[in-house]
Amino acid sequence: MFDIKENLKRLPDKPGVYLHKDRMGEVIYVGKAVSLKNRVRQYFQSPANLDPKTRAMVSHIQEFEYIITGSEMEALILECNLIKRYMPKYNVLLRDDKTYPYLKVTLQDEWPRLLKTRRLVSDGARYFGPYADVGAVNQIIDLLSGIYRLKRCGAQNFGANFKPCLNYHINQCRGVCTGEVSREEYRESIRQVLDFLNGKDGHLKNSLREKMLKASEELRFEDAAMLRDQIAAVESISEKQRVALMKGGDMDAVLIAGNYGLVFFVRKGKLSGRENFPLPAGAVGSKAEVTAAFIKQYYSDLALVPKELLVEEDLPEKELLEEWLSELRGNRVQITCPQRGEKKALLDLARRDAIQMLEYLEGREREQTERARRLNGALTEFLNRGLGERAYPETGLRIESYDISNTGGTDSVGAMVVFVDGRPRRSAYRRFRIHTVEGPDDTGSLQEVLYRRFKRAKEGDPGFLPLPDVILMDGGKNQVHAAEAVTAAMQLAVPIAGMVKDDRHRTRALICGDLELDLKSNPALFHYAAAIQEEVHRFAVEYHRGLRSKRMQKSVLDEIPGIGEKRRNALLNCFGSVKKIAEAEIEELAKVPGMNRAAAESLKRELQKKDC
Secondary structure (H helix, E strand, O other): OHHHHHHHHHOOOEHHHHEEEEOOOEEEEEEEEHHHHHHHHHHHHHHHHHHHHHHHHHHHEEEEEEEOOOOOHHHHHHHHHHHHHOOOOOOOOOOOOEEOOEEOOOOOOOOEEEEOOOOOOOOOOOOEEEEEEEEEHHHHHHHHHHHHHOOOOOOOOOOOOOOOOOHHOOOOOHHHHOOOOOHHHHHHHHHHHHHHHHOHHHHHHHHHHHHHHHHOOOOHHHHHHHHHOOOHHHHHHHHOOOOEOOOOOOEEEEEOOOEEEEEEEEEOOOEEEEEEOOOOOOOOOHHHHHHHHHHHHHHHHOOOOEEEOOOOOOOOHHHHHHHHHHHHHOOOOOEEEEOHHHHHHHHHHHHHHHHHHHHHHHHHHHHHHHHHHHHHHHHHHHHHHHHHHOOOOOOEEEEEEEEEEEEEOOEEEEEEEEEOOEOOHHHHHHHOOOOOOOOOOOHHHHHHHHHHHHHHHHHOOHOOOOOEEEEEOOOOOOHHHHHHHHHOOOOOOEEEEEEEEEOOOOEEEEEEOEEEEEOOOOHHHHHHHHHHHHHHHHHHHHHHHHHHHHHHHHHHHHHHHOOOOHHHHHHHHHHHOOOHHHHHHHHHHOOOOOOOHHHHHHHHHHHOOOOO
């Protein structure tokens, strides 16, 4: 038995990280401290001295442990890592509500490309954004890739027989794969793209105007009109990318509103977007402490840290956070709590925007909750008519559906989809390859899938918890009886119904026990059941097609010792087919990236044996 009082006496007066645990041994809170002795003891003082959220957390603490670090900075970094590892209930945890796109120039590649991405990683690329207008991002990519005829494919190595793609033939790519452009010339185009993305669009507009005038003088009016439209697009994009707010460089405005953390991005002195992150309602700490925790979680994985953060209140560990952020950025980062001027105006603007956002989200949540109640109520009414009275949750009703897909019994797979309150929960979807059933036996395959699913749940696998409130089988009585046999054998009381299709393969009724209940009397439930059935069928077929395609794409090269996936792909990339590989000379094969002479000689011998 863990004695909290005794262990409090043993706490060291050193920096470190502490972990609070509940009676099940689960980590419910991770914190850092300059002095573990002083900080951890504060939680176990008189409850009257604690705020309500901290009091609620402390009531669940049954034990704690700690890790001593060499400095407060080490403690901060360890705290961030442990929060991501344990996802504690009472810490600030970030779950993306919306992620705005960035523009990425892959400078780490020999032949860089311009791409759209929603992930920032430290990979040597240059990132621009974020941008609130996704359409503008797509326009920028199309325009710049077209004007500078940038490479669009992902290939980086081009063998002797590499064939240029369609973009080259329609003059949308200058064809670096053909050797017609030097690396220096291509890099100059990339430099001009970077200039444009940095706000220096004058050079591009002047260049386009000169080309337009020249085309007009040469009576090439169609070309002149196209160039005129490109100039208009450049001007439009330059205005659309960002809304100007102030002079100055890059900064983020960070604030907490309700149960949301918000980050407003200012790049090159212009507002470029906003991100919202739902925060757990039980997150412990004052507004300033939650803001500090949010900053640690948000910027720990971010490749782009701005020069300055604007916050509404002075943070309790401002100097340490500035030092940590400066290390991430590589130069000085400042955290400011402005009281007047343009920066204060920006924070006020962000606060007004946050209030409007909360009003919208709260209204949407109320509508979704009411819709879920109506939908769940209609479904449970149907189930109770056919399966007997049972209590179902008004909200949070979890429905699982299963389907099997195969071609004549080969590549047989099972799919499980999950819907909660009328919406798909894709993170809970699961796929299964059928192991114990041979041939096109959908009923036996369904039983295998259900058995494996519930066995994993009984073993405590969090990926298969919680159990469903209802199972809707993609089929009639046979599938329902097959599923009931599994749940009965595993002593599970989960209600099961079947979705019956009409002649046009649309869900028309539910099989509940011995009753077939027509869904057309309730349009909302009719469309809900149809959506579930379509989704589970799509998910199963998609998985099956992927496996079948992978099997069919297997090459004779896969059977040759010493030829792995990378070498196989490189060979096919260079020569285009197994036949041309077999016709190639050993010297040509040895020049393929990843190959050598010994591998080329071995490949040649094996292909001759196979008479390729």
